[in-house]
Amino acid sequence: MKMTKRFFFVFLAVFLLSISTAFAAQKDAPAAPTLSVEGQGQGTATPDMATVTIGVTTRADDAAKAQNDNAWVAAQIQNAVEGLGIAEKDIQTRNYSFYPNYSTEKNHQNEITGYTVNNSVVVVVRDIKLTGKVIDAALNHGANEISSLDFSASDTRAVRKEALLNAVQDARDKADVIAKGLGKRIVGIQSVSENTGYLETRRFNGNMLLAAAKDSATPIAPGSLSMTATVHVDFILSD
Template sequence: MRYLATAVALAALPLTLSPAVAQVTPTIVADGAILDVTAQGETTRVPDVATIRAGVVTQGATAAAALAENAKRMAGVLEALKRAGVAPRDNRTASVSLSPQYRYTDGQPPVVTGYQASNSVAIRFRDIAKAGAILDALVTEGANQIDGPTLSIDQPEAALDEARADAVKRARTRAELYARAAGLSVSRILSISEAGQNDGSTPQPIMFNNRAMAAGMDASTRVVPGETEVTVSVNVRFLLK
């Protein structure tokens, strides 16, 4: 586990600092000095949930024709997901849209040339090893918009708690270092507040563009989960004596 940078704000310590280096405005408390430390802790997990967003975009001369073709192809996509072992409860409609398509000519009003229909679903599954087969099935059945998979941790609380404990440990280690440098010691923690967290969700999903899908994806498409970092930032206030 690598060490992360820790930001420290120190008040009321008997230090003499050059104005070119730092300027400290003392905060006097009744029984000591206050030290504020911001630290980040981390741990790692292997993602156990994948989410893919897949859809069908169709064109038609009329709105009805575009929607009918879209519905037909989307039914094939949903059937392919069923054959791939994805339970119906793990499919959720993400978006449905219908919009006119225009031809623009200089000096003339736009002319409607047809309609575009779009329908997409969010697919969630726990067996990440199936991601490649599901992607292949989607493309085979005519899905021409695919985003993902996004990999995440289904129940991240235990990992977040590990990261919280690590963050407080790092904060205390840094507080003790500064206290020793100032000729003081850490008396106790006055407060702890959480400043932010990352529950291990993939920051950017893997993307497959339309050109790759049109050419057809290899039947052995693989998705490797690897490890993801779970991080928590905390602000800890210490009392020094």
């Protein structure tokens, strides 16, 4: 019985010694070298939506007339746009301003010469083929400003995936080249982080649209939109 107990303690001592030796060896072993690489990728999307900002500015000697004229023109524009199939919920007022105009003549600076009313309306065009028709309808019914035209995409998931995959591939390609130059091999990944931007909208200048629409139907070319993604990868290297 005493021999069995003595054997047990000897075995336990040897076992604990072997574990401590293994831990010490592991602690003293150099960490595997790592390679930090940043990759960038881009994804593209075809726009399927447009946002048009339409403005109506009216001036009159009388405040009520300036307001009434503006309201009448704004109603004509809204009716024309809705007639193209644009839903009422996609037509919203962005800005409305009313202010007096003052004389610029010497000794008459404080005299009111009239009133100006400006009404800006944002129209969301969900059928992108109607974009040019919406602009033409607004201008033909009294609009005298097209502040902006922005193209966007309603679903960004596919373009984000494309951008991330391209960024990962870019990081791996760079890492393979660097590792080969160092005489190493990539055997694993220590950590990964990513940063994805927003899908860039494509904006047209309002003055250009007004000039284009004077003599003919407004030409609209949506083009394409892009999104950029960045990934940071720490690769594990081995001989």
